[in-house]
């Protein structure tokens with residue numbers, strides 16, 4: 001097994017991943033998954049305090065598989081026997097098999113079905129990843145159902161537990177780019193049905209946490225990125241194919257998915273009643289144009305652009321969480337280098353664009 005990675009506790013925001021045993025380039029999915037599921041030392045310490053099992057609901061999506069395997073590797077490194085149980089519908093059997101091959105137990109469950117929820121294993125520690133975003137325009141009721149009914153059912157089932165629940169930066173409106181990004185206490189007044197259903201998800205957690213005595217850390221994530229999907233992958237695809245990079249939404253936040261998952265699991269220590277809220281991303285705001293140029297430099301391609309930057313963007317300020325857990329160690333230069341190389345060698349894509357360029361809330 002590889003050594004544990006940095007948790008970003010140095011206080012530095014520099015790009016320090018490559019100096020700590022991370023590769024210069026990533027060339028296979030096996031290597032990518034190994035990097036994404038590498039526990040940092042402080043995560044191993046957190047996991048040592050967790051009672052078995054750790055249950056992860058909504059584990060069949062883009063983040064859940066590597067998060068579940070990361071949790072299992074951290075449990076193994078801690079020397080404790082902790083079962084990690086991944087719960088999802090697992091419409092994709094390949095994902096379920098991959099998770100199981102890495103020592104994680106799985107339970108197939110439609111969380112909208114109360115009988116199935118009742119049969120889930122009991123736990124005092126749960127990570128909540130369930131969400132529905134894309135397809136909202138065609139079917140808003142499904143988005144509202146998944147994002148509001150499921151949290152209520154899960155909080156009722158897991159009354160008295162600790163829950164790290166994923167929310168999204170989409171709960172905020174667009175803000176001026178020189179504002180430093182929305183902070184956790186800002187009003188939640190976004191555009192569009194998905195974003196408002198995500199506000200609904202938060203409010204249900206807030207209500208149920210109090211009603212059922214659940215301790216919750218709510219994490220508003222702004223774009224996890226890895227090599228198979230994410231904002232940097234979207235930009236790299238456009239640049240590599242010679243397509244124009246849209247600039248209207250000219251600024252964004254993101255975080256390497258391995259760092260996000262380490263922080264999500266460590267946030268078990270931040271669960272409180274009433275719930276606490278944290279923005280989750282790297283501390284910097286990134287320019288689409290600059291990241292396209294960084295990726296273009298790696299690919300030896302001059303990026304082409306369309307439109308021009310607006311004065312506002314969907315931006316978050318993650319200072320509070322970075323002060324608590326330390327800044328995420330993987331910097332944008334590393335992410336851009338890895339992603340550009342991955343695209344240039346025809347590395348697999350999930351074909352799930354982020355649509356980070358959407359400004360009217362229509363997903």
Ligand SMILES: NC(=O)c1ccc[n+]([C@@H]2O[C@H](COP(=O)([O-])OP(=O)(O)OC[C@H]3O[C@@H](n4cnc5c(N)ncnc54)[C@H](OP(=O)(O)O)[C@@H]3O)[C@@H](O)[C@H]2O)c1
Nearest residue numbers: 058060061062063088089090111129130131166168223224
């Ligand atoms: N990835 C990001 O960059 C990002 C950014 C901001 C916020 N977030 C938040 O972080 C969370 C995890 O992100 P993600 O990218 O992994 O999301 P995702 O790809 O949409 O995965 C969520 C998973 O939840 C499961 N799910 C949905 N309805 C369910 C149901 N009725 N019963 C059981 N499982 C159900 C689905 O897996 P099955 O098909 O297996 O059921 C789905 O793939 C989401 O809640 C999202 O809002 C993510």
